Amino acid sequence: MGRAEERRARQHGGRRAAPRRSSGMQSAAAGGESATVVGPPAAPGGRAAARRAAKAAGKGGGRGAGGKGRIRRLFTWKKILGTFLGVCLLGIGAFIALYLYVDIPKDNAAAQAAQRQSNVYKYSDGSTLARDGKVNREIVDLSKVPKKVQYTFVAAENKTFYNDSGIDLKGTARGLLNTMMGKGAQGGSTITQQYVKNYYLSQEQTVSRKLKEMVISLKVDRQMSKDAILAGYINTSYYGRGAYGIQAAAQAYYRVDAEKLSVAQGAYLAALLQAPSQYDWQAATDTGKKLVTNRWNYVLNNMVEEGWLTKAERQELKFPVPKEPKPTAGREGQKGYLIELANRQLEDQLMKQEGITRSQAEAEVVDQGWTITLNIDKKKQAELEKAVKAQLTSKLDKKKRPVDADIQAGAVSVDPATGKVVALYGGVDYFKHYTSNATRTDYQPASTFKPVILAAALEENAKTQSGKPITANTIYDGTSKRPVVDSNGDKVGFAPENEDDRNYGDITVQTAMNKSVNSVFAQMGVDVGMEYVMDVAAKLGMDTTNEQAVPAQTLGTMGASPLQMAGVYATLDNHGKKVTPSILKKAEHNSRKVDVPNPIGEEVISREAADSVTSVLTGVVDDGTAQTSVANNPKRDGQKVAGKTGTSDDNKSAWFTGYTPDLVTSVGLFGEDDKTHAQTKMYGAGGEERVNGGGFPAQIWAAYMFGVTKTDARFDLETDQGAAVQPTWTPTPSQEPTTQEPTEEPTTQKPTETPTTEEPTETPTTEPPTEEPTTEPAPTAPTDEPTDPITLDPGRPDEDQ
Structure with missing residues (x-):
């Protein structure tokens, strides 16, 4: 059979193949002969047998090829395309059905007003603190708002x-996807x-609500x-300060009324909608002010881009400061400060x-009918307010001393075992001073940062530059303005001055605290x-996000x-376990549940490091800058106290942060211009030449703490160093250094129970040396030398000693 005949046979035979040529025919063809010999026809079951053979081969060595073939048959492009189109048709059908089913609700003004319910705030004992949430709204016609x-x-x-067309498909799709994945809404509306x-709807973040x-x-x-639509939008939005709608805002x-708003003011209100509380200029942090200013500029630049404002007008x-x-x-008195912090922490939790x-979180909290129970203890709150009035505000006289009008106080009291904020003082009155001094972060903590440096040294097992x-x-050189040097002995360009430029010579870290x-902790x-x-510092709870790791930070220069x-x-008082102060006890709502996180976290520094810092800080109270106001306070009834004073170089802030075994309280005083609200110096306030941390802040602290803390509580410290477990004493370098020997034996072993905090009956020698030692001093230790012996090192490389 020739090739033409074979083709015709295949065409007529359909799926049957033409008979194969025999070997004889192939040989004849090879030899050039014209005669051909046709072989016998294929057996009737030949094709089925071939298929069975192929299948059998696929189960053996051809398994992979057969598997791939089945996958290709299952996922052909036609099937994939068909499935995709089917899903699309189903989606379109479902959307059409939804579109036909969902109608625009009838006028929802009444329902919306009903949704705006007062929030109820309670003390920790369940008694009512405040009922907050009267809706402040006045609808105005769009014609009353400048174009x-x-x-x-x-x-x-x-x-x-x-x-x-009223929707942003991409943004909506993204929002639906995020909601289904539990990530919440990400904007785009x-x-x-x-x-x-x-x-028309609620603020809940659900797929059904988004589809509606x-x-x-x-x-x-x-x-x-x-x-x-625009009129409805600007009249129903929440602008902060309890204001709903542009007129109230x-x-x-x-x-002013809405019709009197300038373009600049309107741009601020428009920018405000993104984060009302965070962007409120009067209460915003530096970061918040920067963000709202950037958004204000963004709004105006967009107006120029759209042709709604000329470049010259822009x-x-x-910027129109509100x-x-x-x-x-x-919200009178302290209530406003307590409510604001409670709202903010509830919003934080909803966001998370x-x-x-x-x-969105703010819209879900404000005027939404929450019952919010705070950790605030009614008795402690009253005592803290009483202490501030008795020790500070009653002593300020704006007529006699203008600077007295610029003094702001803030305080927070926390239970270290639970992390509960039990008392808070935000300012003289929420109506008179909108910014909470308890939560503001724009002032330096000054020397209250020094314990953080020591904690880092102990946690990292750090050594001096001589190893x-x-x-x-450990002994450091306490000379004022002493240049700080690095590990190579090179000066780093930082030589801080001690308070009053006082020189201390060679002193222990305990005495330096x-x-x-300043000079000791700068070198330390x-x-x-510094990294x-x-x-x-970050592990302990300070915000170091935008801070540089430079030596100047040792003075407590971050906010x-x-x-x-x-x-x-x-966290120090809690033996190194992280404490994140929380004012929220619980938050209840009829349609949602919020899990309030545990304020006590994991260990962020070792117990030994934390307890050692606590031990050292008892010396600040009993033999340091807080001695007069705290240690010798007549209200003290045996309470064991650790703490640290702090006073900024320019006297814009003064602090005392201290603790007993059962309570921690931080008190800060801030100089703020009464009219401009700019930071200002506090010299002369209250009749004092200089406002120090050991003055008003420590006095407020003592007046409050010694009335609400347990008198029999003791620090349970696992350490063998510091003032709480051994007497504080400073060597006086000379040819034969001597020491003030305590009348009681110092603790020389790691205590298994609460260590004694008794002090020597005689005041330890703390005067600076009369002359610079020519050789490294080796002071005579007490009769029973402490297990942590004095380590002599002036904080300089050996060649500088």
Whole structure:
């Protein structure tokens, strides 16, 4: 059979193959002969047999090929495309059904008003602290709002507002996906969607609510004009300060009606919607002020881009600083400060639990009918307020001394075993001073940072530059303005001055802490490594996010709040287990549950390091800068106390943060200009030449603490160094150094029970040496030498000694 005949046979035979040529035919073809010999026809079951053979082969060595073939047959491009189109059709069908099923709710003003319920705040014992949440709203017609002010909201939230269909498909899809994955909403809503959420729906973050929001937004966009939607949006949004709607916001922030708002003011209100409390200028941190300023600029730049504002007009605009807030019913005295912190911590938890933004969390908390129980102890709160009045505010006279008008006090009291904030003082009155002095972080903690440096040294087992361990008894050079040197003996360009430029010569770390000697802790910080110091500071609870690890930080130059410092010292008091102060005891709502986290975390520094710092800090009270106000206070009834004073170089802040075994309290005084609110110096306040941490702050601390703490509590310390377990004494270098020998034996072994904190009956020698020793002094130890012997090292390389 020729090739033509074979082709015809295949065509006529359908799926049957043409008979194969025999070997004889192949040989004939090879030999060039024309005769062919056709072989016998294939057996009737040949194809089935071939298939069985192929299948059998696939089970053997051809298993992989057969498996791949089955996968290819299962996932063909036609099937994949068909499945995709099927899913799309199902989705479209479901959306059409939803669109037909969901209608725009009837006028929801009444329902919305009903949703705005007062929050009830309670003390820890269940008694009512305050009922907060009277809705402050006044609807205004859009015609009453200047056109360019209208544009500020569009520029801030949704530049395509006038052209879109009411929804942002990408943003909505992203929001749905995040919600299903438990990540919460991530923005992307149009003005129409936000209006629908505010006016027709709830603030809950669920898939069903988001789908309803999308459908209703499409229908609202078809049935309402853009102006009507914009009017609804700016009249229902929450602006902070209890203000709902642009009219209430205009009055709350600028004391004008909405029709009198300038473009700059409108841009601020539009920017504010992203995070009302965080962006409120009067209460914002430096970071918050920077963020809202950036967003204000973003709004105006968008207006220029859209042609709603000329470049010349834009350049003339200056940031419009809002006025202080008006009093709000239910927030007088300290209540406003307590409510604000409780709200903020509840918002923090909702953000973490639901993955929502600050603005969304705030909308879910304010006026939403929560019952919020605080950890505030009614008795301790009253005692703290009483102490501030008795020891500070009653002594200030603005008429006699103008500087007295610039003094602000803040305090936070924390139970170290539970992390509960049991008392808080935010300022003279929430109506008179909107910013809470208890939580503000814009003032330096000064020398209250020194225990953090020592904690880092002990935690890292750091050594001096001559290789000697840093302990409470290590000797450093306490000369004022002594240049700090690095491990190579090179000066690092930092030589801090001691208070009053006093020289101490060679002193122990214990005495340096007692006397708050800057030059010693500056050198110690470099010996430890400032990176380690800042790392330990962060572990203890300070915010070091934007801080540099430089020697100047040893003076406590980063910002901190009494709330933060109370947490740091509570962690020390709690033997190194992290304490994150919490004012929230529980938060209840009829439609949601919030899990309040445990304020006590894991161990962030070793118990030995924490207990050693506590031991050293008892010396500050009994033989240091807090001795007069705390140790010798007539109200003290045997309480064991550790703590540290702090006074900034320019006297803009003064602190005392201290603790007993059962309670930690941080008190800060801040100089703030009564009119401009800028930081100012406190010299002369209260008739004092200089406001020191051992003055008003320590006096407030003692007046409060010695009335509410247990008199029989003892520090349970696992350490063999520091003033709590051995007497504090400073060698007086000479040819034959001598020491003040205590009348009682110092503790020489690691205590298994609460160590004694009794002091020598005679005051230890703390005077600086009369002359610089020519050789490394070797002081005579007490009769029973402590197990942690004095380590002599002036903090310099050996060649400098």
